[in-house]
Amino acid sequence: MDERTGEVLAAAVLTDRVGWAAGLVSGMAANLLARHWNCADVDVLASGEDAGGRALPSNAWMALRRLGWTIAPAEGVKVNDRIVRMAQEQAGRVLRAAKWRADLTAGILTTWPGDPDRRTAEEWDATREAVPGGQYLPSNVIKSRTRHVTAFVRKAGRMPLDVFEMEAAPRIARMLLLSACDGQQATIERADEPGRALLRLQLPTRPDPASYKDWTWVACPITLPPTVPADAVIHLPTLRVTGGQVRADLAYTHAVPGTRRTGHTSALGVDWGLNTLLSAGAARLHDDGQTTALGSGGQFRAAGVLARQHRLRRLSEHLHTKADHLNGSRQETNSTP
Structure with missing residues (x-):
């Protein structure tokens, strides 16, 4: 308004x-x-x-x-x-x-x-x-x-x-x-x-x-x-x-809440790698000393994004090579008597 x-x-x-x-x-x-x-x-x-x-x-x-x-x-x-x-x-x-x-x-x-x-x-x-x-x-x-x-x-x-x-x-x-x-x-x-x-x-x-x-x-x-x-x-x-x-x-x-150094009953573990960028899982500690997983965890894969990036890079390099080749051919044509 x-x-x-x-x-x-x-x-x-x-x-x-x-x-x-x-x-x-x-x-x-x-x-x-x-x-x-x-x-x-x-x-x-x-x-x-x-x-x-x-x-x-x-x-x-x-x-x-x-x-x-x-x-x-x-x-x-x-x-x-x-x-x-x-x-x-x-x-x-x-x-x-x-x-x-x-x-x-x-x-x-x-x-x-x-x-x-x-x-x-x-x-x-x-x-x-x-x-x-x-x-x-x-x-x-x-x-x-x-x-x-x-x-x-x-x-x-x-x-x-x-x-x-x-x-x-x-x-x-x-x-x-x-x-x-x-x-x-x-x-x-x-x-x-x-x-x-x-x-x-x-x-x-x-x-x-x-x-x-x-x-x-x-x-x-x-x-x-x-x-x-x-x-x-x-x-x-x-x-x-x-x-x-x-x-x-x-x-x-x-x-x-302020972070405590001890006494936690829940934990989150995160790992990174090449094939799977991030993998994460949560676990809980029970009063009887047993540890159980919370859910099935999660993953973040960047393979699709990286594949597209590689395709675009290869396409760019191909186009630059083709442009350089055409420019070289044009220069040779102009310099021919």
């Missing part, structure tokens, strides 16, 4: 208005990300300290503001500061996540092997030593990143400087990270009915709001899933438009 007019909004109208707000946020986040998509800025953010040596806040939007990395909407568009916060939060999370890929690529480039398709044992050791946590990194991760570098060399004719030269800034998802906001942009509270909550947030009435009058408060009732305990404290969700509907990714906090 639009609180200014009292009008009950149709689902399609709510979807449009959330989509307009998400579009404003993602546009600013993409511009901010493009400005700082480089090794120097990512290292500064990952260092955890500002220019004065003070620790950066854990919230990404606060860290970016401490560093002076600001953004503004397009000319003629009016948004409040909380909309800018969501854009900074989203861009900051992506930049922080890029640090691992940057360090991995840097370690591979500094220990580039003589034959990228077949490293020696000494070259493997050197690469793992240069990559943070490389001793525990699966070999296929290093091989995949090596193929990425090799593809760049074939295209550019030289080695890349870093991962940011090989990869363009990723696309920004259209969503609203309301956790970066406060009560001036969004609030949520439980309703009088069990299993219900009321989300209130400011949304634009047009795709390009020209003033604060183009923003109104909208009250959105939410049905909580049964997995949310009745005494849990619910937090501002993340809103996204999926399949023409607005979805809310809701976080909550609830108290759990």
Whole structure:
């Protein structure tokens, strides 16, 4: 319901208005990300300290503001500061996540092997030593990143400087990270009915709001899933438009009993392997000393997903080989007198 007019909004109208707000946020986040998509800025953010040596806040939007990395909407568009916060939060999370890929690529480039398709044992050791946590990194991760570098060399004719030269800034998802906001942009509270909550947030009435009058408060009732305990404290969700509907990714906090070191009567065992990724089973210890299984256990097999991944990889390699062959044939034809 639009609180200014009292009008009950149709689902399609709510979807449009959330989509307009998400579009404003993602546009600013993409511009901010493009400005700082480089090794120097990512290292500064990952260092955890500002220019004065003070620790950066854990919230990404606060860290970016401490560093002076600001953004503004397009000319003629009016948004409040909380909309800018969501854009900074989203861009900051992506930049922080890029640090691992940057360090991995840097370690591979500094220990580039003589034959990228077949490293020696000494070259493997050197690469793992240069990559943070490389001793525990699966070999296929290093091989995949090596193929990425090799593809760049074939295209550019030289080695890349870093991962940011090989990869363009990723696309920004259209969503609203309301956790970066406060009560001036969004609030949520439980309703009088069990299993219900009321989300209130400011949304634009047009795709390009020209003033604060183009923003109104909208009250959105939410049905909580049964997995949310009745005494849990619910937090501002993340809103996204999926399949023409607005979805809310809701976080909550609830108290759990303290963990005891002894006296347990139920246990859960989980094991992982290659053929079956995860296998789990529960057991209970009875007063007479006997242990019985609870149910038949469960398994998670990733064979189908991995098979599809392997098929797509083989198809990609086949298409790249075919494209290289066609390009080579075309060059030979052009050079023939």
